[in-house]
Amino acid sequence: MGVNRMAVVPVVQPVAFPHRVHVDSETVGLSCDICHAGALTQTGAGIPPLWLCASCHAAMPTESDAARDLKAFIDTDRPIPWQRVWRLPAHTFFSHRTHTAVAGIDCAACHGDMASLDAPPIVPLKTLTMADCIACHTREQGGERQVDQRRGGQGPVRPVSASSSPGGDADCTACHR
Amino acid sequence: MALWGMTIDLDLCTGCQACALACKAENNIPDVGTVDVRRGRRIAWMEVLVQTDPHHPGRARFLPRPCLHCDDPPCTKVCPVFATFRDHNGTVGQVYAQCIGCRFCMAACPYNAKYFNWRTYHDPGPGQNPQVSVRGKGVVEKCTFCHHRLLLAEDRARGEGRPLAPGDYVPACVEACPTGAITFGDLADPDSAVAHQARSPRAFRLLEELGTRPKVIHLAARRERDHA
Numbered sequence: 001m002g003v004n005r006m007a008v009v010p011v012v013q014p015v016a017f018p019h020r021v022h023v024d025s026e027t028v029g030l031s032c033d034i035c036h037a038g039a040l041t042q043t044g045a046g047i048p049p050l051w052l053c054a055s056c057h058a059a060m061p062t063e064s065d066a067a068r069d070l071k072a073f074i075d076t077d078r079p080i081p082w083q084r085v086w087r088l089p090a091h092t093f094f095s096h097r098t099h100t101a102v103a104g105i106d107c108a109a110c111h112g113d114m115a116s117l118d119a120p121p122i123v124p125l126k127t128l129t130m131a132d133c134i135a136c137h138t139r140e141q142g143g144e145r146q147v148d149q150r151r152g153g154q155g156p157v158r159p160v161s162a163s164s165s166p167g168g169d170a171d172c173t174a175c176h177r
Numbered sequence: 178m179a180l181w182g183m184t185i186d187l188d189l190c191t192g193c194q195a196c197a198l199a200c201k202a203e204n205n206i207p208d209v210g211t212v213d214v215r216r217g218r219r220i221a222w223m224e225v226l227v228q229t230d231p232h233h234p235g236r237a238r239f240l241p242r243p244c245l246h247c248d249d250p251p252c253t254k255v256c257p258v259f260a261t262f263r264d265h266n267g268t269v270g271q272v273y274a275q276c277i278g279c280r281f282c283m284a285a286c287p288y289n290a291k292y293f294n295w296r297t298y299h300d301p302g303p304g305q306n307p308q309v310s311v312r313g314k315g316v317v318e319k320c321t322f323c324h325h326r327l328l329l330a331e332d333r334a335r336g337e338g339r340p341l342a343p344g345d346y347v348p349a350c351v352e353a354c355p356t357g358a359i360t361f362g363d364l365a366d367p368d369s370a371v372a373h374q375a376r377s378p379r380a381f382r383l384l385e386e387l388g389t390r391p392k393v394i395h396l397a398a399r400r401e402r403d404h405a
Contacts, residue, residue: 177325
């Protein structure tokens with residue numbers, strides 16, 4: 001029990017990527033899935049490969065430090081060693097596609113307001129514990145499942161004969177399979 | 178709400194074990210090794226039980242036995258940590274991360290359909306189904322009616338904006354059966370093929386007298402009666 005699997009480890013990215021400039025409709029106006037290509041179609045959202053950055057930046061002037069750092073990676077053709085910020089425990093299964101394309105949930109619902117960031121996040125903007133998932137899933141279901149409070153809300157989820165509604169189904173084995 | 182169930186026609190079963198093999202591949206079921214097999218620690222979510230008769234050498238009867246997904250499961254009542262439970266679709270689930278390995282559920286299951294990981298038999302890696310976890314040492318595992326396939330089928334149906342159709346969700350054993358002995362579907366739908374077969378006069382449920390109300394229903398072999 002000594003290891004907290006949800007422990008937040010601060011990370012420093014190799015390039016100070018500003019999400020705001022890329023997402024803001026007044027500047028570039030990209031949608032999330034242009035760079036995170038799997039966000040709508042796959043289990044994992046993924047990080048952009050170097051060629052995707054290069055496809056715009058190779059011919060662009062390098063005004064900022066971040067752009068200069070990126071240019072160095074592009075010129076030497078080295079993949080950018082992005083550090084992972086958002087982690088789920090190994091015993092959970094999460095599909096981006098199910099939540100984005102199928103259920104139509106906005107990325108910010110779990111990831112927070114990434115679009116407003118001028119520097120890469122050091123820690124996740126929102127915590128993603130089981131209680132956070134359950135809170136959303138039971139809300140849609142009318143709170144038919146109770147999270148056992150004995151261990152501070154992290155305890156076993158006691159399934160109560162639940163009436164499933166499409167998309168709002170707190171099915172234990174959906175994530176823990 | 179669906180009530181997933183299965184019928185297995187023993188008249189059509191040839192004992193080829195395609196179901197057992199398909200299950201092993203689909204659900205990352207480990208090979209426990211000969212030493213552990215001799216100790217009775219084999220893991221086979223779908224097991225084809227064989228009955229031979231000394232009076233009729235060369236003849237055998239086969240009975241494929243997955244988890245029977247009892248409607249009133251004895252295993253869930255003894256679990257001290259709610260790691261095993263009957264979900265809203267009637268399938269009996271097992272949350273490996275929650276399981277403490279006490280094996281009470283194995284003792285409670287009258288069908289021996291639950292299996293314990295006595296060791297870490299394998300690690301996640303290439304060649305395994307990424308939709309299913311690789312269970313580590315010290316947890317109980319069981320047939321889930323390929324629950325991950327239900328999730329994928331639901332996703333697909335929802336993406337196409339239609340309700341789940343019969344045949345969208347089929348476990349690996351059903352898909353693999355070359356003789357079509359296994360039928361899978363919604364028992365709550367009286368018009369489904371599986372519900373139709375469940376009403377057959379040949380239908381019986383294993384150890385029915387215990388009151389577990391299994392949702393895997395076997396159809397007795399007519400052949401046996403003819404030869405009697």
